[in-house]
Amino acid sequence: MGKLKVAFFDFTSCNGCLLSMINHPEFVEVVSHVELADFRLVRSLKVEGPFDVSFVEGYPGDSHEIERLKKIREQSNMLVALGACACTGSIQSIRNFFDLEEAANYVYKGVKKDIAEVKPLDAYVEVDFYLPGCPASGAEAVQTLKALLVGRKPEIPMHAVCVECKLRETECVLVQGIPCLGPVTRGGCGAPCPAAGYFCDGCRGPCSDPNVASEVEILRKLLGKEEIVRLFRRYASLKEAFKEVAEGKVE
Ligand code: SF4
Ligand code: SF4
Ligand code: SF4
Known part of the structure; x- marks a missing residue:
């Protein structure tokens, strides 16, 4: 059996979740056992799908990102929502309680008009596993990757x-x-x-x-x-x- 083809994507986000994962002491070792397919933050490599597993950070912030997310889903056997932005909309979802146009003008000063209401990934595509947190736990992300590598279902707690x-x-x-x-x-x-x-x-x-x-x-x-x-x-x-x-x- 060949190596698992794993991709890491970031959408509208602060990259804190990917950094939390990269900074985990076991990340480099674990990732050496996969075929790294796409990872903008680490190096510029663009390998075409299909992917065995895609980790997705952030939420789709405009129509272009919504389409990109759908394409990634089509090309991914498993999709992992990495962090609160991807799982629940996170801190950005506060903006949903304001007028969208007013928010766009306030943040982008009239430059960017096409902003979407903040919604998590599963508002648009199916998500297989959720790694919550702002930022996501690096340890939990690495454990999830390890479990998927050996064909096990990741155990992600739901207790309080x-x-x-x-x-x-x-x-x-x-x-x-x-x-x-x-x-x-x-x-x-x-x-x-x-x-x-x-x-x-x-x-x-x-x-x-x-x-x-x-x-x-x-x-x-x-x-x-x-x-x-x-x-x-x-x-x-x-x-x-x-x-x-x-x-x-x-x-
Ligand atoms: S205790 Fe855990 S869930 Fe609560 S804010 Fe801190 S990191 Fe987040
Ligand atoms: S969940 Fe928090 S740390 Fe992660 S990308 Fe969103 S804002 Fe940044
Ligand atoms: S035990 Fe107390 S401090 Fe800890 S999470 Fe629960 S309410 Fe908060």
């Missing part, structure tokens, strides 16, 4: 971030009166933010079966309605579980 706080014995910031989205957010990151004295602001999107009503009830003791809405808009306002609150439906 709180589980990982408990595992690393981090004192809960909620009990200190600091608002935290950890109870409704998908873990797998190792809960670094609460461990650093910050709070989880939900960069990995919703966990499986999140109790959003109970989370909002807790947050209401610490924050005003507007602040809660802004928190739920930050990374995953398009996900069904966060949608209602992100759209302002908070009692």
Whole structure:
């Protein structure tokens, strides 16, 4: 059997997820076992598809990128959404709550008109695996690539971030009166933010079966309605579980 043909693509994004993956200490070793087909950030090689696996960072920001994404999907046996932009729309999706033309003028000063509403990859194409996070975890990305190399299904957790706080014995910031989205957010990151004295602001999107009503009830003791809405808009306002609150439906 030949080497797996793997491509890495970036769409509208900050490249933080690809950098997080490249900077992982095992990345170079793991990637030496694949046929590198396309990777703009590393070197300019353009190998035509089909690809066994395509990692895609970012979201398609205009009609040209939407068409490019569809072509990549057609040429890829498996497609991995790398990072929050690709999985949920991430921080850019805040712009969906503003007038699109006004946002385009504000950012591009009238130069660029053709900007699309921010939507994750699966609004346009089928996605096989999701690697959430802003940025995505380099370790999780490398583990996923390793699993695909040996023909195994990658294990990407869906439990809440709180589980990982408990595992690393981090004192809960909620009990200190600091608002935290950890109870409704998908873990797998190792809960670094609460461990650093910050709070989880939900960069990995919703966990499986999140109790959003109970989370909002807790947050209401610490924050005003507007602040809660802004928190739920930050990374995953398009996900069904966060949608209602992100759209302002908070009692
Ligand atoms: S998910 Fe975050 S780090 Fe990754 S490309 Fe988007 S904005 Fe950058
Ligand atoms: S700090 Fe946040 S993520 Fe950690 S246990 Fe408390 S609520 Fe959960
Ligand atoms: S703790 Fe929350 S905000 Fe921090 S990396 Fe994990 S999911 Fe993202």
